[in-house]
Amino acid sequence: MDTAAIRNKYRAERDKRLRADGNDQYIEPTGRYAYYLDDPYVEVEPRALLTDEVEVAFVGGGFAGLTTGAALKQAGVTNVRIIEKGGDFGGTWYWNRYPGAMCDTAAMVYMPLLEDTGHMPSQKYVHAPEILDHCRRIGNHFDLYDNAVLSTEVTALDWDDNAKRWIIRTNRGDEMRAKFVAMGTGPLHRPKLPGIPGIETFEGHSFHTSRWDYEYTGGNPAGGLMTGLADKRVGIIGTGATSVQCIPHLSATAGELFVFQRTPSSIDIRNNHDIDPDWFGELEPGWQDQWLMNFTTLQTGGFADEDLVKDGWTDLSQRIRDRMVEMVNDDPSAFSREAFVAAYRNCDDEKMEEIRARVDALVADDSTAEMLKPWYRQLCKRPCFHDEYLQSYNNPNTHLIDTGGKGVTEITPTGVVVDDTHYELDCLVFASGFEVGTTYARRSGFETTGRDGLTLTDHWAADGMRSLHGRNVHGFPNLFVVGFSQAANLISNVPHNLVEAGRTVAAMVKHAIDVGADEVEVTAEAEQAWIDRLKAGDRRFAADPDCTPGYYNNEGQPDETASQIGGLGFPEGPVAYFQHIDAWRSSGEFTGLEFR
Numbered sequence: 001m002d003t004a005a006i007r008n009k010y011r012a013e014r015d016k017r018l019r020a021d022g023n024d025q026y027i028e029p030t031g032r033y034a035y036y037l038d039d040p041y042v043e044v045e046p047r048a049l050l051t052d053e054v055e056v057a058f059v060g061g062g063f064a065g066l067t068t069g070a071a072l073k074q075a076g077v078t079n080v081r082i083i084e085k086g087g088d089f090g091g092t093w094y095w096n097r098y099p100g101a102m103c104d105t106a107a108m109v110y111m112p113l114l115e116d117t118g119h120m121p122s123q124k125y126v127h128a129p130e131i132l133d134h135c136r137r138i139g140n141h142f143d144l145y146d147n148a149v150l151s152t153e154v155t156a157l158d159w160d161d162n163a164k165r166w167i168i169r170t171n172r173g174d175e176m177r178a179k180f181v182a183m184g185t186g187p188l189h190r191p192k193l194p195g196i197p198g199i200e201t202f203e204g205h206s207f208h209t210s211r212w213d214y215e216y217t218g219g220n221p222a223g224g225l226m227t228g229l230a231d232k233r234v235g236i237i238g239t240g241a242t243s244v245q246c247i248p249h250l251s252a253t254a255g256e257l258f259v260f261q262r263t264p265s266s267i268d269i270r271n272n273h274d275i276d277p278d279w280f281g282e283l284e285p286g287w288q289d290q291w292l293m294n295f296t297t298l299q300t301g302g303f304a305d306e307d308l309v310k311d312g313w314t315d316l317s318q319r320i321r322d323r324m325v326e327m328v329n330d331d332p333s334a335f336s337r338e339a340f341v342a343a344y345r346n347c348d349d350e351k352m353e354e355i356r357a358r359v360d361a362l363v364a365d366d367s368t369a370e371m372l373k374p375w376y377r378q379l380c381k382r383p384c385f386h387d388e389y390l391q392s393y394n395n396p397n398t399h400l401i402d403t404g405g406k407g408v409t410e411i412t413p414t415g416v417v418v419d420d421t422h423y424e425l426d427c428l429v430f431a432s433g434f435e436v437g438t439t440y441a442r443r444s445g446f447e448t449t450g451r452d453g454l455t456l457t458d459h460w461a462a463d464g465m466r467s468l469h470g471r472n473v474h475g476f477p478n479l480f481v482v483g484f485s486q487a488a489n490l491i492s493n494v495p496h497n498l499v500e501a502g503r504t505v506a507a508m509v510k511h512a513i514d515v516g517a518d519e520v521e522v523t524a525e526a527e528q529a530w531i532d533r534l535k536a537g538d539r540r541f542a543a544d545p546d547c548t549p550g551y552y553n554n555e556g557q558p559d560e561t562a563s564q565i566g567g568l569g570f571p572e573g574p575v576a577y578f579q580h581i582d583a584w585r586s587s588g589e590f591t592g593l594e595f596r
Contacts, residue, residue: 001349010546013375014556016405017263017549022557026192026432029208031200036191036208041094042087044151050174054147055079056509057168057178059154062091063495064184064482066135067112068502070142075506077513081178082144083168085153085445089144090135091186093128097221098212098242099249101128104385105493106309108275108288109295112495115288117141120280125272125385129221149174157181157448159477164518166478180512180520182505183448184482184498190445194237194432198411206428209242216427219253226253233424234258235416237408238431239265244384246431251392258399258423260416262407263381263548266355266374268312270385292496293575299492300573312385313492316378319347348377362390371402380547433551450476464565468530468592469581471504472522478512480505486534488577489569491552500578507585508593517595526592537571 019025029036056072058065061084072080086094093101103110107121114121117137122130139145149170156169160177168176191208193199207213214220218228226249234254236243239261250257291308298304298314301321307314323343327334356373363369372390374381392398403409403418410417415425448456454475460466467473470487471480482505484490484497512520549556570577584591 001353003346003349006349006352007546009375010377010548013405014546014548018556019549021195022549022555025195025555027195027199029191029193033193033200033206033208036193036211038211039085039087039151040211040213041097042151044087047172049172050149050170050176053165053177053179054081055178055513056081056180056182057166057176058082058182058184059157059168060084060091060184060186060482061086061089061135061139061148061150062093062184062186063112063135064091064186064498064501065089065182066138066142066144067495067498068182068184068482068505069144070113070116070138071502071506072509073142073144075510077506077509079147080144081147081149081176083149083152083154083170083176085151087151088132088136089139089148090132093131093135095210096242097128097132098209098246099219099221099223099226100245101221101242102126102245103131104241104270104383105313106295106311107131109291109309109493110495112499113138113141113288115285120277121275123272123274125270127221127223149176154446156446157183157479159450159479161451164478180478180480180509182480182482184501185445186483190434191430192432192434193430194407196237196408196411201413202411202415202428203413204415204426204428206430208430208432209238209246210434217253219249223249226250229254229427231255232426234427234429235260235423235425236429236431237416238433239263240431240433241265241382241384242433243431244386244389246429247398248386248388248392250429251395251398254397256397256399258401258416258425260401260403260408260418261371262403262405263376263550264372264374265381265384266352266376266378267358267372267389268355268378268383268385269358270387272387292493292499293578295493296488296490296496296574296578300490300575302575312383316347316351319351320344323347345377348379351378352376359390362394364394368393368400371400376548377544377546379552380544381550381552448476448479450479460566466527466531466565468522468527469504469584471501471508472520472527472593474522474524474527477519477521480508485566486530486568487570487581488574489539489567490574496574496578500581504581504585508590511588511590512595515595519594519596521594521596522592523594530592531565533571534568535565537568539569539571539573540567 058068061082065082069080069082088094102125106124107126111134153171155171158167160167165177166181191210205216216228217226219226233256235258237260244265294304294308298307299317301317320343327339359369359372393400401418408416408418415423467486470485482501484494488497490497508520547553
């Protein structure tokens with residue numbers, strides 16, 4: 001490999017895609033597209049307004065709400081209400097029902113609470129309907145449906161300091177109250193659109209991938225053929241993880257398919273297979289926690305006797321680790337941050353060369369293959385694993401329209417323009433993703449107001465997110481944020497973060513109830529100490545300057561203070577964080593919190 005040439009190529013491809021507007025290039029669905037925020041799966045039933053009080057309210061019915069709700073029930077806290085804007089539990093798996101949708105982290109570690117519910121995944125990587133069914137399974141197993149409020153969107157959270165309660169207002173006119181509130185709205189539920197000139201003018205049929213229109217396309221989430229597209233010219237904008245999964249299905253059914261690509265995804269081998277029930281039945285109690293820690297250990301460069309998951313995530317990390325071992329064995333003094341960076345870059349170069357060679361091996365047309373090659377480090381964008389995507393471009397009806405990193409020029413009433421070429425379309429699919437990188441209020445869809453009228457947006461506006469463990473925020477008593485930020489920051493398997501967060505929230509709530517506390521709040525000093533600790537470690541994701549723009553690196557924009565702090569993780573890494581937080585909550589001391 002000519003590493004210097006690779007570096008130059010990476011920088012050139014990055015520079016072609018840099019935009020001054022960053023995240024502002026995307027727009028919220030408004031006007032003719034406002035219905036993209038609606039629920040197409042259930043009809044909202046009229047009900048009486050809710051003005052009652054619960055002990056714990058959780059905003060969001062995805063994995064965050066389900067794992068926290070389950071942990072609360074296991075801790076003996078039964079008065080729990082999940083408030084979810086969708087018509088059922090599932091979060092991103094409720095909304096994303098596009099053809100081919102499936103997890104890209106192995107189901108044995110991705111699907112939470114498998115052991116608790118007694119469920120065996122059907123395959124190493126399972127499809128969306130099975131994950132949605134598992135969300136419902138968790139809800140039923142832990143009786144989370146009993147007090148749930150579905151098809152209801154929170155519009156405001158306000159702390160009543162006199163009553164020591166949160167007031168929860170919704171789009172249904174509710175004004176509920178809760179002693180404790182937890183939020184797990186996540187970044188993957190509110191669709192965004194590309195701010196392409198003329199987007200409002202398209203007169204053909206269109207939809208966002210998270211609101212797939214099977215009435216138009218035919219087929220179903222289980223993979224039925226989309227016979228409605230047989231005579232249609234279909235265009236899709238976006239070639240990220242969603243497109244990689246749905247394009248093979250579009251290619252197999254559309255009359256003609258035009259894929260408008262700004263940046264190609266990195267496509268590694270998936271090698272999916274069924275799970276053997278006999279093998280699964282022999283797993284010993286505690287197996288899922290063991291698998292979770294095994295995956296996290298190996299994926300972050302640690303050592304384990306066996307790689308239980310054996311996937312693309314652990315492959316690259318183990319290459320880097322083994323390269324470091326070789327270097328240190330040759331020269332013990334070589335161990336340093338610089339040596340690690342060098343090992344990472346060398347191993348990543350090898351991996352990406354393999355991925356680009358795989359494109360050549362699978363795509364028949366040389367020019368198409370060249371356009372499909374990713375020229376950036378594997379972790380600059382969400383790595384993809386698929387065994388049918390690249391081959392789709394061998395189908396004569398499937399056309400890759402590469403935009404040279406610029407994106408689509410214009411959308412017209414009848415199609416899409418790239419440079420000076422107009423492509424007539426009957427149907428336009430937006431695979432443009434979700435709100436990531438915008439303010440918390442915009443991503444969640446509501447504002448949270450704590451003590452003395454301070455909003456969470458204003459609190460985090462100047463210096464970025466501030467918390468203890470990513471959970472507790474000073475000035476917002478009895479509020480818990482459930483996510484991965486300022487904690488483990490384990491991007492490769494987000495549910496692991498949520499399981500641990502749920503256990504932590506349950507421990508705090510149970511302790512508050514046991515000691516009769518009206519308020520639980522992190523001190524300003526403890527919050528600042530946590531931020532200082534994160535800053536000193538400076539462990540961030542995808543900080544490589546050669547990275548092509550994407551939501552992993554703030555669309556290539558300068559890492560300003562606010563976004564930088566929000567992206568910081570525990571300095572010693574995810575494994576150490578999970579050990580730290582387990583010891584913290586198990587001690588019963590809850591250092592840094594005040595129970596008043």
